[in-house]
Amino acid sequence: MTGITLVGCGFVADLYMKSLATFPDINVLGAYDRDPERRAAFCSHWDIPPLESIDALFAIQPKDGVILNLTNPDAHHEINMACLNAGFHVWSEKPLAVTMEQAQECYDLAKAKGLQLASAPCSVLGQAAQTMAQAVRDKTMGDAQLIYAELDDGYIPQAPLEGWISESGQPWPFVDEFRVGCTLEHAGYYLSWLIGMFGTVRSVTAASATVIPDKKGVTGCAPDFSTATLFFETGPVVRLTCSIAAPHDHQIRVIGDKGVLKLHKAWDNAAPVKFHPRRRIRRRLVDFPIGKKVKFKGAAHPKVERWGAAAMNFALGPAEMLQAIAKGEASRLSGEYALHLNEVTLAIQNAGDDTGAQVMTTGCAPMKAMDWSE
Ligand SMILES: NC(=O)c1ccc[n+]([C@@H]2O[C@H](COP(=O)([O-])OP(=O)(O)OC[C@H]3O[C@@H](n4cnc5c(N)ncnc54)[C@H](O)[C@@H]3O)[C@@H](O)[C@H]2O)c1
The missing domain is CATH 3.40.50.720 (NAD(P)-binding Rossmann-like Domain)
Incomplete structure (x- = not known):
């Protein structure tokens, strides 16, 4: 090369x-x-x-x-x-x-x-994403009908960010990260997989907000939370969440009529993809809690060891x-893929709290605490 x-x-x-x-x-x-x-x-x-x-x-x-x-x-x-x-x-x-x-x-x-x-990101070319895409193509969980994808990083402004230093001595740029925002920074980690698997997103219904007002005194911060419902042209509907406030959760679940495909680590090229079949057991309906690992049929790519939060090969x-x-x-x-990914990401990031929202005309006060001794 x-x-x-x-x-x-x-x-x-x-x-x-x-x-x-x-x-x-x-x-x-x-x-x-x-x-x-x-x-x-x-x-x-x-x-x-x-x-x-x-x-x-x-x-x-x-x-x-x-x-x-x-x-x-x-x-x-x-x-x-x-x-x-x-x-x-x-x-x-x-x-x-x-x-x-x-x-x-x-x-x-x-x-x-x-x-x-x-x-x-290029994690879409990695083993975890390619295994998930293979299972979706093979309809392991049946037709992909609904996908829940979470990119919640934990309450990042309270993390010891000043101590996050790269190998050659550069600090993690938290001021820039807060100003750019977690959606522009991270939504792509699952959007790239989803667009790779399902193609064009027809429409986005989203909201974004700032839920942590003070982030180490940094001014001009972008939203630190977003949630979006994505309607893909080919059928599946996706709920995608990004935040630097909610407890760490990087799982993706693809729900079909035969069960659920699950992966827990968006930032690990070697993360296992597991299939949890759905069964009727007498009068109960159960998605099996222990999943069966999906075997990747393709060739392996070079892996890198975990460094900080990620075990991703950035050179793929x-x-x-x-x-x-x-x-x-x-x-x-x-280029088309990058442009579409950018458009969907910006639609979520810039949604705010009233773009396309159905503003309510009714309302009520918070409820008084229940006291059964009354
Ligand atoms: N920090 C992470 O963990 C991480 C992970 C994945 C992707 N990224 C992405 O990588 C990119 C860089 O992030 P980073 O964390 O390395 O930021 P950083 O602030 O640590 O480094 C960016 C570097 O670019 C240089 N730079 C800025 N404008 C320039 C210009 N016009 N000409 C030449 N040099 C210029 C800066 O001087 C700086 O050294 C961002 O797009 C970010 O989303 C970051």
Whole structure:
């Protein structure tokens, strides 16, 4: 495989480097960050050439390689556009862009120039997601009728965030994370699987809110909770929840007429997918509590050890993209897929508390506590 370069040497860049090491054929040619100290610390830790500017990066980037845009979400549009304008294929961290106008602009430019543009996350290419997709195709649980997917991370603002430091010494950027919001940051982890399995989302009915008013004094925070009902063109209905307030819960359940498919760890490429058949036992109806592990029929991919909250190989997407470029094919994580994922994510994030809501005309006061001694 040919070479890649990195723009952005922050927290996630370290996770990419650990992941890229599992693909020895991919050459990491260098990295650029606008912060010279970060650039120096990162490049010296990983022993790769530091690149002093984006133009210096363009000068060494091969045309059949991929530039990884690992900058903060607010910079994604600017960097994606600059790389595409310079004639390079781009892998963008999520979201593709923070507005649909910007995302569409990136998509249109890539299309006009015949370049590939893909966006994270790439866990959809990993074993757990592919096992679930295989079971859905095989109708292990019957037809997929209803899906519950949770991306609740626990009460994050009270976690010891200042101590979350990446391997090359970069702090977890909690100010940026709170401002971007957990929906833009995380909804994609299951949306990418769902869109991969079922295709187009026809409509979204969603709400988002801020339930934790003070997050370490950070101003301008995005919603920290969202819930959405997604109606897929091909039939299934999905309930998706994201928050940094509710107790940690990353499970997904695919409900069909024969039982339930379950997976508990969205961020683990090796998480088991289990089938819980539904049975009638005398007058009771039971989804078996102990599930049967679904066996993956495909070939294994390189795994990375758990680091922090995740055991995901971040290089699966760029590796698949390089393969597609070499074959002259579109990547599975195509521009259309990235654009649709971005649109659905923004629809949920920006829903607020009254967009499309049915505002109630009746009301009542909270109930007085019950006292049976009265
Ligand atoms: N932190 C995580 O655990 C994590 C996990 C998965 C994905 N991501 C995604 O990765 C991306 C980066 O997140 P992060 O946590 O690494 O952030 P970070 O703040 O730690 O690092 C971002 C880096 O990009 C650099 N940068 C910003 N704008 C730039 C520009 N215009 N030109 C050059 N460099 C620029 C910054 O100087 C910084 O070093 C985000 O899109 C985020 O959603 C983060």
